[in-house]
Amino acid sequence: MKLYEQFSTEIKDQIEHGYYQPGQKLPSIRDMSTTRGVSISTVQEAYHLLEDTGMVISKPKSGYYVQQQQNTDLLPDISRPEQKPVDVAHWDEVLTLTTTESHHNFVAFGGGAPDITLKTLKPLQRIHAELSRQQPRCLFENAKGNGLEELREQIVRLMQNSGCFLHPDDIVITTGCQEALSLSLKAISKPGDIIAIDSPSFYGSMQAIQSNGLKVIEIPTHPETGISMTALELALEQWPIKAIQLIPTSNNPLGYIMPEKNKRKLLALAERYDFAIIEDDIFGDLVYQTPRPKSIKSFDTEGRVLMCSSFSKTVAPGLRIGWVAAGRYGELLTHLKFITSLGSTALPQLALAKFIQQGYFEKHLRTARTQYQRGRDCMIHWVQQYFPEGTKMTYPQGGVGLWVELPGDIDTLELNKELLKYDTAIAPGTLFSASDKYRNCLRLNYATVPNDRIKAAVKTIGEQASLMLKK
Amino acid sequence: MKLYEQFSTEIKDQIEHGYYQPGQKLPSIRDMSTTRGVSISTVQEAYHLLEDTGMVISKPKSGYYVQQQQNTDLLPDISRPEQKPVDVAHWDEVLTLTTTESHHNFVAFGGGAPDITLKTLKPLQRIHAELSRQQPRCLFENAKGNGLEELREQIVRLMQNSGCFLHPDDIVITTGCQEALSLSLKAISKPGDIIAIDSPSFYGSMQAIQSNGLKVIEIPTHPETGISMTALELALEQWPIKAIQLIPTSNNPLGYIMPEKNKRKLLALAERYDFAIIEDDIFGDLVYQTPRPKSIKSFDTEGRVLMCSSFSKTVAPGLRIGWVAAGRYGELLTHLKFITSLGSTALPQLALAKFIQQGYFEKHLRTARTQYQRGRDCMIHWVQQYFPEGTKMTYPQGGVGLWVELPGDIDTLELNKELLKYDTAIAPGTLFSASDKYRNCLRLNYATVPNDRIKAAVKTIGEQASLMLKK
Numbered sequence: 001m002k003l004y005e006q007f008s009t010e011i012k013d014q015i016e017h018g019y020y021q022p023g024q025k026l027p028s029i030r031d032m033s034t035t036r037g038v039s040i041s042t043v044q045e046a047y048h049l050l051e052d053t054g055m056v057i058s059k060p061k062s063g064y065y066v067q068q069q070q071n072t073d074l075l076p077d078i079s080r081p082e083q084k085p086v087d088v089a090h091w092d093e094v095l096t097l098t099t100t101e102s103h104h105n106f107v108a109f110g111g112g113a114p115d116i117t118l119k120t121l122k123p124l125q126r127i128h129a130e131l132s133r134q135q136p137r138c139l140f141e142n143a144k145g146n147g148l149e150e151l152r153e154q155i156v157r158l159m160q161n162s163g164c165f166l167h168p169d170d171i172v173i174t175t176g177c178q179e180a181l182s183l184s185l186k187a188i189s190k191p192g193d194i195i196a197i198d199s200p201s202f203y204g205s206m207q208a209i210q211s212n213g214l215k216v217i218e219i220p221t222h223p224e225t226g227i228s229m230t231a232l233e234l235a236l237e238q239w240p241i242k243a244i245q246l247i248p249t250s251n252n253p254l255g256y257i258m259p260e261k262n263k264r265k266l267l268a269l270a271e272r273y274d275f276a277i278i279e280d281d282i283f284g285d286l287v288y289q290t291p292r293p294k295s296i297k298s299f300d301t302e303g304r305v306l307m308c309s310s311f312s313k314t315v316a317p318g319l320r321i322g323w324v325a326a327g328r329y330g331e332l333l334t335h336l337k338f339i340t341s342l343g344s345t346a347l348p349q350l351a352l353a354k355f356i357q358q359g360y361f362e363k364h365l366r367t368a369r370t371q372y373q374r375g376r377d378c379m380i381h382w383v384q385q386y387f388p389e390g391t392k393m394t395y396p397q398g399g400v401g402l403w404v405e406l407p408g409d410i411d412t413l414e415l416n417k418e419l420l421k422y423d424t425a426i427a428p429g430t431l432f433s434a435s436d437k438y439r440n441c442l443r444l445n446y447a448t449v450p451n452d453r454i455k456a457a458v459k460t461i462g463e464q465a466s467l468m469l470k471k
Numbered sequence: 472m473k474l475y476e477q478f479s480t481e482i483k484d485q486i487e488h489g490y491y492q493p494g495q496k497l498p499s500i501r502d503m504s505t506t507r508g509v510s511i512s513t514v515q516e517a518y519h520l521l522e523d524t525g526m527v528i529s530k531p532k533s534g535y536y537v538q539q540q541q542n543t544d545l546l547p548d549i550s551r552p553e554q555k556p557v558d559v560a561h562w563d564e565v566l567t568l569t570t571t572e573s574h575h576n577f578v579a580f581g582g583g584a585p586d587i588t589l590k591t592l593k594p595l596q597r598i599h600a601e602l603s604r605q606q607p608r609c610l611f612e613n614a615k616g617n618g619l620e621e622l623r624e625q626i627v628r629l630m631q632n633s634g635c636f637l638h639p640d641d642i643v644i645t646t647g648c649q650e651a652l653s654l655s656l657k658a659i660s661k662p663g664d665i666i667a668i669d670s671p672s673f674y675g676s677m678q679a680i681q682s683n684g685l686k687v688i689e690i691p692t693h694p695e696t697g698i699s700m701t702a703l704e705l706a707l708e709q710w711p712i713k714a715i716q717l718i719p720t721s722n723n724p725l726g727y728i729m730p731e732k733n734k735r736k737l738l739a740l741a742e743r744y745d746f747a748i749i750e751d752d753i754f755g756d757l758v759y760q761t762p763r764p765k766s767i768k769s770f771d772t773e774g775r776v777l778m779c780s781s782f783s784k785t786v787a788p789g790l791r792i793g794w795v796a797a798g799r800y801g802e803l804l805t806h807l808k809f810i811t812s813l814g815s816t817a818l819p820q821l822a823l824a825k826f827i828q829q830g831y832f833e834k835h836l837r838t839a840r841t842q843y844q845r846g847r848d849c850m851i852h853w854v855q856q857y858f859p860e861g862t863k864m865t866y867p868q869g870g871v872g873l874w875v876e877l878p879g880d881i882d883t884l885e886l887n888k889e890l891l892k893y894d895t896a897i898a899p900g901t902l903f904s905a906s907d908k909y910r911n912c913l914r915l916n917y918a919t920v921p922n923d924r925i926k927a928a929v930k931t932i933g934e935q936a937s938l939m940l941k942k
Contacts, residue, residue, distance in 0.1 A: 139790070204809075341647055
């Protein structure tokens with residue numbers, strides 16, 4: 001981290017702790033330089049950075065002022081999906097989103113990918129290339145059963161950070177988190193069963209629900225605390241819900257962290273109503289605060305939580321390495337993994353195990369988290385600046401996506417079509433609903449280092465949205 | 472190929488074409504050396520090789536004689552599974568087979584793996600290591616949609632050898648053939664449906680059938696020509712069969728090639744009775760004859776054949792790269808692939824595409840086929856030599872496995888338990904049946920270059936089988 005970045009973080013901390021109040025003028029650049037013993041240019045750059053992230057504003061010929069804090073009025077309301085089981089649709093839009101050609105000049109805000117150009121991934125590439133050269137067996141042999149033991153050992157070690165103390169044999173390696181979710185659903189349900197989900201919810205897992213012949217009931221979800229426990233309990237009284245599937249920590253797309261007491265309460269409900277919990281923790285290690293919050297799995301004594309995760313967000317999606325800690329469903333999961341794809345390639349598993357074991361993973365995580373947090377701040381600032389008045393948005397606690405709710409009846413599927421003309425794409429909100437909700441919402445990926453090209457693209461989205469509003 | 476190997480192939484051809492008759496004495500080593508203009512030692516080594524493969528026998532103080540030809544009395548009878556839909560079981564045995572620890576001294580005849588130590592795979596390793604070093608994006612990015620176009624182009628080119636003329640967009644890359652089969656089943660059926668299969672049949676696909684909540688009806692199968700068309704037609708009259716799943720070319724475990732007229736007839740039946748055909752072609756390119764036989768897919772004008780294959784047998788299982796050419800179900804397959812595992816790693820796909828494109832794949836195939844054919848001949852010879860009288864066996868036309876039927880009521884599950892004490896394992900026959908048939912059968916893998924250790928292990932199997940027979 002450069003000196004000015006470090007210095008700007010210090011000021012930011014002080015603002016957050018109330019040392020400088022919202023609306024207050026910051027010391028002049030010269031004063032700050034003298035009192036803190038740093039150069040004029042360091043203070044200047046630090047102030048610019050704080051301005052970029054929307055933390056301070058500059059008033060010409062006056063100086064820098066602390067921005068009014070993130071206004072909770074800006075948060076979207078709790079979602080209000082229909083309270084009955086429905087079928088999932090929207091495959092066509094998912095297909096469009098996931099196959100849109102993204103050429104060099106394209107600004108793709110739609111996907112959920114992390115930044116794979118980070119330098120902290122270099123050691124993984126090196127280890128992978130070395131293994132590839134030196135250990136052909138690793139490339140040609142299939143990692144059978146539950147996956148490579150070396151990697152399962154590292155996963156178990158990492159999972160201690162979320163309060164889970166498991167044995168490597170409790171882990172089944174999968175082809176990414178999607179296979180983990182898909183197999184978990186298969187393990188706990190049969191066609192026709194009802195699955196409860198948070199709403200908005202990740203489209204990939206909704207598609208998996210649909211393809212297993214299941215119905216979903218979408219539970220109202222608060223943008224800061226997650227699913228409404230009251231609404232869930234009402235649904236449980238009314239319907240024979242087989243499982244709940246959700247992303248409680250660093251939610252996709254809302255970015256919230258479900259409070260620990262709600263996590264515990266959910267587990268108590270699962271015990272009372274005898275259902276399984278599919279806990280998607282794919283963004284759990286990308287929470288900006290440390291230590292990261294505990295997972296639902298960590299409170300589970302009955303083995304009813306199937307915790308699904310992967311390295312697709314924390315490292316790179318191309319590795320296709322995920323896992324399930326399936327509790328009482330462990331043996332069944334091994335079976336399902338076998339019949340679905342036999343096993344997964346050994347080489348990237350071994351490379352990843354070494355990457356983690358040699359300490360590179362945690363270093364990479366730190367870098368990525370810092371970048372994404374800064375990305376979030378910039379993105380929020382730009383959206384506030386360029387999007388039409390009345391726009392609401394989340395305040396993500398982790399991950400790489402901002403959820404935005406546009407005013408009026410702007411249809412973001414239409415907006416997305418317009419944006420393609422400007423080589424830009426978003427994820428339309430309707431993808432995240434089984435029942436055609438969130439048509440005026442969208443998700444923006446902020447994983448990339450903020451730059452002028454991205455800023456300009458965000459501005460274009462805002463302009464196009466404003467134009468549609470006026471029609 | 473060394474000179475003596477080449478020379479032994481020449482003599483073998485001449486035997487097969489009747490130039491030397493069964494029982495006839497071959498020219499003496501000296502005569503052969505003079506007339507063919509090769510060294511004494513070359514002739515000696517060629518004769519030894521022919522003896523190893525059971526093609527000739529040496530009579531002390533007399534010379535070398537052409538062996539009596541493969542006696543069709545040795546072939547197992549056509550299978551007679553029960554002619555009604557049943558559920559698939561046997562998961563425990565499959566799990567044991569696929570997770571048995573195989574340490575250094577272990578002789579594992581049970582698996583279906585090819586020889587991954589062949590030198591002709593070196594270029595793939597080199598290409599993979601180079602890409603790994605030079606193109607990190609390839610390692611970190613996910614190949615979306617149907618998989619990497621470069622590879623799909625090569626697959627389409629290779630499929631021309633089996634008479635298929637497709638477009639790269641007709642191909643969906645999968646995580647090995649198992650995912651291809653599993654997704655295909657999902658595309659054409661719903662729980663409770665009946666799937667017809669050849670019998671004996673590959674246990675992996677039977678497990679996939681079971682996990683999709685389907686029932687199977689096993690069709691009587693001839694060890695030289697495949698499923699009985701008459702029996703299939705009877706079954707079609709009686710049951711609402713949704714699809715047939717089979718390995719028509721270089722069958723696993725029987726090694727036969729279904730005659731072209733039967734392939735065409737099967738397709739005609741599919742049209743008449745409106746069912747889909749899941750054609751598992753995983754061993755199709757490992758048929759010993761060239762050009763390889765045409766696939767059922769090549770005659771398909773209605774898009775009802777889902778051809779599943781992979782590079783797991785022709786190259787290496789660890790790559791986990793398979794594909795489906797799904798005809799009319801293509802779009803559905805893309806959807807199912809997405810929700811099952813999102814996509815597959817790009818790096819090995821690109822490496823494989825280059826390996827094929829640069830001509831290394833076909834060179835490797837030639838080497839592998841020659842080795843496996845020789846492996847087959849040795850294995851048959853050893854089984855004839857060491858197994859109890861009354862043992863029957865197939866005469867595989869491709870692939871890496873010999874199917875053996877033991878006399879009496881020897882239970883090969885029991886035999887396998889005994890063999891573990893001798894660090895040896897087989898694939899018990901019952902794995903290949905949904906209805907507990909083939910308890911006295913086993914499959915032997917002959918992919919490895921024949922050597923004394925393997926010979927000794929085959930002898931041990933024969934001895935243990937004889938001991939069990941006497942009990």
